[in-house]
Amino acid sequence: MKFLKQNKLFISTLLLCFITFSCLQIVSCNSSDNLESIISLINKEGKLAQAIEEDLLNYEGLSEDSELAIQDLATLAKLERDQHRFWAGILNENQNIFSNWKNKSPESINADLTRMYSQLRETCAKNNIDINKDEVTNLNPFGGNRETNENKYGFGLSSYDGFWPSFSKEEAKLLGIQSKIIGTLVDFLSESSSVRHRIKLVQILRESVGEEDSQHITDDKLTYPNLINKLVRFNQGIKSFAFLIKFKAHTSHARSFINQLRPPFLLRDLVVSRLSENISGNNNSTIQSPFSNNDSNDNFEQPLPIVQNVESTFTLLIEYIYEINREFEPFITLSLKTEKKDSAKEEVLKQLLELSGNSKIKINQILKDREVR
Secondary structure (H helix, E strand, O other): OOOHHHHHHHHHHHHHHHHHHHHHHHHHHHHHHHHHHHHHHHHHHHHHHHHHHHHHHHOOOHHHHHHHHHHHHHHHHHHHHHHHHHHHHHOOHHHHHOOOOOOOOOOHHHHHHHHHHHHHHHHHHHHEEEEOOOOHHHHHOOOOOOOOHHHHOOOOOOHOOOOOOOOOOOHHHHHHHHHHHHHHHHHHHHHOOOOOOOOOEEEEEOOOOHHHHHOOOOEEEEOOHHHHHHHEEOOOOOOEEEEEEEEEHHHHHHHHHHOOOOOOOEEEEEEEEEEEEEEEEEOOOOOOOOOOOOOOOOOOOOOOOOOOOOOOOEEEEEEEEEOOOOOOOHHHHHHHHOOOHHHHHHEEEHHHHOOOOOOOOOHHHHHHHHHHH
């Protein structure tokens, strides 16, 4: 007891240390569980961070890909602009007979055809063009006048010279357009003629424009081997008429005629045939004697063929483009029907329309209509 009284400070310090140690021991025991859970959380976060880093590897070079995609978008827009410009040049709406056609009644078109026959015959007569249907018509054993054949030639529309069946308005329209195209071809041929040499128009063939026309087109119907593969047109894209014109003339005439074929006229095939009898050789050539003292053949010259007639028969397959259906808006509308709403894709589409010159397309209205559906 005396010892306690004399060492109060020591005992107090010892007691304080014991209490502190006990508290620390209690705290240590309680925090060990928390420490393990914290370590576990840290490990999980580390694994998550590693997984995120691995995922980020998939997006490396994304900025470069984005730049390449923008370049591809600009290239695609330029291609669309060039295609639009090219086909607009082929269609040539300012000079396209179909595009500038004014509605007429079938009776009015019939009257135009009647006038066309006499006008084209007169044009051919003034420009040194014979308009016999074929070479046989030139040979009349009874001494008939060639003008009889010329007055009957129908320029691919022979059936309707003095005859006009019951055409529908649309069929009559297409027939009237074909007649104007044929008239233009004859004008090209007349521009190609010359005073020195005559041109012989052998044949003009065309395609039927409908059911009624197919019943009366007879010998003027165009038949040509592998025709479909030679033409530009295709279903629901490009519409055209095909014509065949055959004439006998000099090369300069054919060259001049071809040079006048500008869009919407397209030359799809050309066949040139020259009669073998047009070129003949000299049969009175000197034959060297087998007993001649001159063993050399240097002085012997083979006579060159003499060109007596340079005329050829030219057969041209011509396509006339009258309608091109490549509107961008129906294509966009149809494509968006199957696409889910995606603001990023819609923004790219808007950029494409703007860069390609199709900014007039109301894309916002198309997107709105799609959402309503």
